[in-house]
Amino acid sequence: MKSNNIQRGVGSSRREREIGDAPDLSRVARMPGAGESGGTRRRKRRRRALNPEDEMGKKRKTMPLSVMAALMAMALLLIGGALVMWIKPIMDRRGDMVEDTKSPYMPAALPEMPELTAPSEDQLRQSVTEALQVRDSSQVEKYFRLGSATPDEVVTFLSKMKETDGEVKRFDLLGVMDANRMPLEGFLVTFDKDGEVRNRLAYFTPSKSGDWKIDFPAFQRRADPDWNSFLEGSAKETVCRVYIALDTYYNGPFSDEAEWRCYGIASPDVERLMFGYCKRKSAQDIAMWKILQNQQKLARATLELGKVEGGGTRQFEIKHVLAEDWVKDDTAFEDK
Template identity: 35%
Template sequence: MEIRSFPRQPRDNPENGPAGNAEARPYAVPDGPRTRVRSRRRVKRENRRKLLLLRTIVLVALAGVVLVGVIGVGILKEKEAGGEGWKDPDAAFRGLHAAGTKMEIPVPTSEEAEALVRKVLAMRSADEFQGHVRLRGMSEAEAVEFLTTLPEREGKIRSLLWQGSQNANGLQIEGVVVQFAKEGRPLRMALLTPDGAGHWQLDLASFAWHNDVDWQDFYDGRARVADYRLLVAKDSYYNGGYADEKAWSCYGISHPGSDLVMMAYCPRSGAEDVSLHRILKDKKGSRVTLRLERTGDGNNRQAEIRSVLAEDWVVTDAPFDGSSRLGVPSSGE
């Protein structure tokens, strides 16, 4: 006599398909005692796996907490023993430019910043500058001429857009983008910074893109050395006297008021290169103030970087690249 644990499966069942087709009848065998036992065992195995995973996560978290605690205790013990504890590797670089920065000076609100910009751009006399305008490398006469002729060149103010903090060179800086009414005119950035008394002022030289030598004159070779507020980006054009890319680093430079683009070079890993590397790190491009020189070793589109004066367009007494001598970044930085 044949003994079966389950009822015999019908040969043809509309719901299960033909009896001989295993793929067509995935649920052909009805539930019975063995099926229920297997289900309970499967649930227990899954529960054990979940419990093991949970325990693993808890143990890893506890190990992380213990590790942080051990490191913290070690730092405190080192300080108690007269050591300095953990040090930020870039602290010296940032600290050099942060020295003298009065970060406790309250920043203006967006309304206050925009009101200051409108007030300065409406000035037509140097007598109005006191406490509101920062003149660095720009004479009062040049400032008055710029402000007086600005509406004719670029039209009325169309809009102002507050950009917030633009801190650079150890200075507190707030930015406001100014758009003028005339079509095709580039946007200008009004950079505000406090004076020694804590009064916020508009740095007019940076707003005016002020340079001692016209950009066209430098491009055409009529000037040999000049300082410029430029837009700078990393580039890779090595040619002429700057063909050796192991000896030189290449940067694309352009003036915000011109379509003329030049290539600027500096010794690889030199003070200027390190400064630009830090400024452009994680950026496609940036505002930078440079001192350039035409050496005669390249074509009319090539110049040499003699100094990085500022990481933005607000210039101070100390050139920015002085801090670069703290160290050269590794190739992987």
């Protein structure tokens, strides 16, 4: 039996919440695993616990590949721009540095060297071995280029070499060199005298006929007049083969640093350290600079030294720079 007092609402009406009412959660999303059996949910939880990285990897894969590509392209553009901004000033400065090297201390261009065929290392080694055994003056010019020496001087020097330098221990090939605008093939000859190591340089130079001979003045480290005549005797000048380096000893007749440039001079045949001076920006100064620029801090050179009043036995004027290294030819190095 129906009661007429009961009416069913057909419209929707929003009732205002009152204190104590439960919150209205609206539409609630379905929980993961809802509707699944308990066993299925347990297996999924166990799999996630054992492989947590799989779940993290799934989240990382959500970034679109197009976004990643765009970011990488932007990074490359930024790096490329930074490199260009860094390199350009360096290249600009490089051009300036090339121009700066065109100074009177640098040769503008080197003349072309004639093509020469040097003997083999074995031939050169055999030649220097035989040359040091020469005791007959008639055989001297077969092996040596004499310079200002005589065949008898060469024989005398070679005969006394064991007494002065000791036993020959080895020959070390120095290879092909270009000194004084001429080709050289060299051996460093090492001696042992009572446990003390000594050295001499055997430089082979070609003649016009194509024969390669040892330059005796370079091997002897010849000074002409000799060191004793120049340092202790009456000789006013000497042509000598020495080691050179820049120095700063300004004293006596060479006190004016603005006028003179100082070079340290040493020889294995002289116990004292000497000093040579030449006018700044003179032909001799420029030649000395060229030699040192090729050899860095220490170099060999053939010089003509002259005594000056008040210089004593250590300070000398560099009158001429005759050769880069110890092999001298007909043209002075300062004139080349």
